[in-house]
Amino acid sequence: MTQQFEVFYNWSKRELNLQLDGYKQKQLQRRITTIMTKSGASNLADYAQKIKQDTQIKQDFLDYITINVTEFYRNELMFLEFTQLLVDKIAPQFSHLKIWSAACSTGAEAYSVAMALKKNHFHTRSTIIGTDLDLTVLKKAREGKYRDVEVKNVPTDELKKYFTHDDYHYYLNQEIKDLVSFKKHDLILDRYEKDCHAIICRNVTIYFNDEVKEAIYSSVSDALVPGGLFFIGATETIYNPQKYGFKKVGSFIYEKIE
Ligand SMILES: C[S@@+](CC[C@H](N)C(=O)[O-])C[C@H]1O[C@@H](n2cnc3c(N)ncnc32)[C@H](O)[C@@H]1O
Helix, strand or coil: CCHHHHHHHHHHHHHHCCCCEECHHHHHHHHHHHHHHHCCCCCHHHHHHHHHHHHHHHHHHHHHHHHCCCCCCCHHHHHHHHHHHHHHHCCCCCCCCCEEEEEECCCCHHHHHHHHHHHHHCHHHEEEEEEEEHHHHHHHHHCCCEEEHHHCCCCCCHHHHHEECCCEEEEEEHHHHHHHEEEECCCCCCCCCCCCEHHHHHHCHHECHHHHHHHHHHHHHHHHEEEEEECCCCCCCCCHHHHEEEEEEECCEEEEEC
């Protein structure tokens, strides 16, 4: 890493509480350079000043480095496989379910779980938590306002039942919004939840280096009860699942075995 980036990372850890050296460097540095240039800054020291002084530049920086793309029922078949396991295998074993959608972005993933549980009448005995590092996406998650591309996989009957819409957006009903609580959580820096029956953590570890990834898998394992499920993204693989006490039980789903 160049000294300029090292200084900038130390500064962002101190000022913004962001642990940027845990991310894959080539990709991240390219993104930082792009957004820095857009702001008119000519070097990282100048950019840090701008971030400090201008809340919009700060927000643009945070939004750009935390890629926020998400949608309801993302990777539909995998998602259905996960909710099927949740309903058939996990729900009958436990009187109350705690489900955590980590790095949830604007909440589509957490709300998709809520809708699946409601369909099977398990929502009344479930706690669903959505977390992300980025406060802007959490605000959007609580708002429950989505573009049509984000709801394209929602079945028509659910779209009718749980959303209202105008020409621009779909608005999630309060009934589903009430099933999920959102809060800030940094997967690298913060303590993890405990006693979860399922953790969904998709399309975020791809941005992290191997050391951080391994630490996340260990923490996720500690956060799950035995028998609990860990659902990862469609481009992710855990090469040595037994190292973390996981057994593969689905295409991108692991069960905690010990
Ligand atoms: C591509 S989105 C994935 C959203 C959702 N899980 C999905 O698969 O549709 C990645 C999310 O990870 C969040 N993120 C990035 N670094 C994080 C960290 N260190 N801790 C928690 N969330 C993080 C970003 O803010 C972003 O909302």
